[in-house]
Amino acid sequence: MKLLSLIFFTCLVLSCSGTKSVVNNTKKPTPKPTPKTEGNGSVANSNTEVIKITDALHVPDSNEEIEIIEKPILNAEENVPEVFNHNILNNLLKAYVSEAGNVSYKDLKKNHKLLLSYIEQLGKNIPNNAWSKEEKLAYWINAYNAMTIDLILRHYPVKSIKDIKNPWQQRYWKLGEKWYNLDEIEHDILRKMNEPRIHFAIVCASYSCPKLQNEAFNASNLEAQLTNATNEFLSDPERNTISVNNLELSKIFQWFAKDFKQNGSLIDFLNRYSKVEISQNAKKRFKDYSWDLNE
Template sequence: MIRLYNVLLLFFLSVSVFGQKADHGLWNAFLQTYVSKEGLVNYKSIQSNPEHLNTYLNTITKTPPQSHWTKQETLAYWVNAYNAFTIKLIIDNYPLNSIKDIKNPWDKKFITIKNKTLSLNQIEHDILRNMNEPRIHFAIVCASMSCPKLYNEAYNAKNLEAQLNKAAKHFLNDTTKNKITKNKLELSKLFKWFSSDFKQNGKLVDFLKQYSDIDISKKAKITYKDYNWNLNE
């Protein structure tokens, strides 16, 4: 599998260097190599072969979003960047039990794009949340078991709408993350922390009803589950 990745790396690197837009094919190959279908990450193997991750990160830092990019292209770029740099943060500090074992992990400025040094929080709060797309919260992954699943495919502009819908539906209906009945909701704290994002077009229940497999009452009682910060490996 690693040998196949090396072949793909040479191909996608040649495409990305000479293209004007970020090519996430390299990230897609990386995810298929190191992330399981269940979203678990093989951090140990990545740490042993960091050049694969570093090559993708070097590629996207050289092809930052431009004003002529579509919203879908920009969203896909920043979601992939957030997830890739989160993995970078973990392997630079691995082994560890939780991302919270790192001091101020989300405020650490270690990401250089457009000659600016950014933190994960800046990507999430200053960039992604300002794009008025609440489904990004099901796509960006904080390396923890209670986080949304890290899919082993890259986000891309062409399929972004379907990918975000899939991520939202899967997260909401995952009984390890949320327990939903018609009149009672035990929700992930994501819905509490970012409640304003999910209420842009109505109440939280209105948002949830779009993706729930269960017909939720608008009077359903809401509580929030404890968050499991153990590493997603």
């Protein structure tokens, strides 16, 4: 009887010991981390960095007026450039440029610092060989227009860009390691990209120029934007008067005639975008050019 009791007690001890071992060796489930949220309630992603930009229409006076956005991080291993964000310029143009292309420089001057911040971003993100042609064109067209507006604001009020001494030679803007003027961007960069429609996209702040579009150019929609700017310029009777046999054209077509003859004659170019089928024998003359400020 004592022997049976001893065997039972030994089995009971071994059973309890095994159970305790199982309990002690069981891993507790690791709790899932709580996603990190930002001030606007969005969830931060490991593939993004959070940056702060000001409202595109004014300089904020407090942190409450700062918007937080997510921006893709550059993959250093692939050395792929970011697609440049032209939203600041786009919002400024929408706010201060009318459908007709008139600029409210007086009001825009109140937000001059914001325009300068956009130009500063241009300087830190200059295109390289990895950028597509469309990205480069959009960058340099927007750079030219933003810098022209900046030039006017630096000297405003003025009645004409020509009231400014050597306006197209002024070097106010550093992009990358170089200080640029407007002439260099137009003649040494944009004109060499073999896209004659840039002449209807870059604007010299004057009445007879093509109208300043009230949106920034962007790579994804560039073809449509350039075509629209060309169509609008050609169909504007204040800038061009076109009929089958008679042409009264902007002097832009005289000054940059070589650019419009890359794939045929000037009339061949015009016929691609004109609503009128122009005769190859049409008579041409060039209108007077008004340098009055486009406001």
